[in-house]
Amino acid sequence: MQEKVKATVWGFCVMGLLAAAIVFGSRNLAHFDAALVGYTFAVLFATFGITYRYSMWLQRPPTAMYWKRGWQLFLQPAFLAGNLVHWVRKVTVDFAFNRFIFNRGKGRWGAHWLIMWGCVLATAITFPLVFGWIHFQTEPGNLEWYRTYVFGFPTFAFPVHSILGFLIFHGLVWASFLVIAGVMLAMRRRMKDHGAAAVQQFGEDFLPLILLFAVSVTGLMLTASYSWMRGQGYEFLSLLHAITVIFTLLWLPFGKFFHIFQRPAQLGVSFYKRVGGLETQAHCARCKEPFASLLHVTDLMTVQQQLGYKYEIENGPTDHYQHICPACRRRMLAIAQGRMWNR
Amino acid sequence: MAVPQQYEFFIDPNRCIGCQSCVQACGECDTHKGHPMIHLEYVDRPFSVQTAPVVCMHCESPTCAEVCPADAIKKTEDGVVQTARKPRCIGCSNCVLSCPFGVPKMKTELELMMKCxxxxxxxxxxxxxxxxxVCPSQALFFGTREEIERLRPRSVPTNRFQFGRQTITTKVNMMVPSFSENMVVDVTAAMNEPPVDQSFDMEALAVSDFEF
Incomplete structure (x- = not known):
């Protein structure tokens, strides 16, 4: 119960901060486009939901332990410089390039990389526009030039009818191309891969792909409508697009999309492993071989106790089963079975 | 889709002949293509040829899933503890170090835990x-309870294991002697016991005893 109250408070705080940032960033809503208010409320709800779930997640004993240790070890002065180098490497190789997904499978990587960058691009364009943090204005006395305003401050200008202008104004088209290609690859894998077929679920695995596809296609239809069809059906299409986007935003805290917010925990784990590898190792109580960092073993003993497990050993050569390496556990299982045949 | 209730998994390490068929076949499975998930352990390599296959026992209360910080390990309604969900697993190794049977494998290059x-x-x-x-000695047997009772009249299946003060109940069964008074396999009691009583004494084959 206390966890839920804490998560709710966090949810409202972060949502409130975003709402305040929207008001201030759009200069008291002066640059806020009222037509986009539905998107704004969907984002605010999603922010509450994501924060709530994230907070609940962080309060689970193993997650709380990693969260605490990840920060402790990252900020430890003796390891900070190395950790920063490690952080840059992880962010570029694992997050920007998705190398670990590449190693899991090239098809999977292609799909994920395209979807990820498509979504990153779309988010970077739409969220600041919806919040009124970015807007464009024609230059006074020159209708052929647009100037970009960020938080109300003038920045760079560009000719409307130029390649740069074309690229900027069609940013969401490029993003949708990436997403659609990625969704196609992902769908192909899900339809052909027997292993995936055995465990995939509609809500968890297909719905996110369908939503991304729907958002991208309805977005493209808007462009097609105003570019080639003289705005035919534009109102209906904009409504349809809004429904798909808002549903996707509302779905963010609940389904597979939540992994976007969980994935950075991989960074904390890598610091934990890196520092653990440099410090004292735990030796198996049975075979005496090192098998993990002592920090990891002792932290797990704490977590298991918090979860209600009782792996403590009474009257044995060690006081806890966690001091035995996985290989010895497997051997002991066979020996224990063999012992039972000795009358 | 779910595993039909009448089919159960029965393992009997005593019957293992170490042929590696299970390891090769395991790598052919579509859910973990190219990665054998089964462990084939030499129980006490310097002194014994005894081997033991270890598969996931699919615990009723899976420690691996509970200690997972990313909530990546899920148990389906049929009691099968699935391998880590790829979008969630952060490769922390908590499950690898916590599993009382020593089953999960950490694939460092994939930042992913994989298991049977x-x-x-x-x-x-x-x-x-x-x-x-493929198991020729049926150390690994998948079938009905009636089948195993007919095939192994001297054994009975049990699914309870003792690790210190913790009792773990599993979906997978282990065959134990039918005369067993206590149907719990006490794993930690075997901690310091070499498997000499069940093994072939390798010292008898010491090089000095033979003229090559």
């Missing part, structure tokens, strides 16, 4: 897991 999922693509449609399909 009882060949879910096969068992969920009523087929046998790859390892049980």
């Amino acid at each position: 999922d009882m060949c879910y693509d096969r068992t969920s449609v009523g087929k046998k897991p790859m390892c049980a399909t």
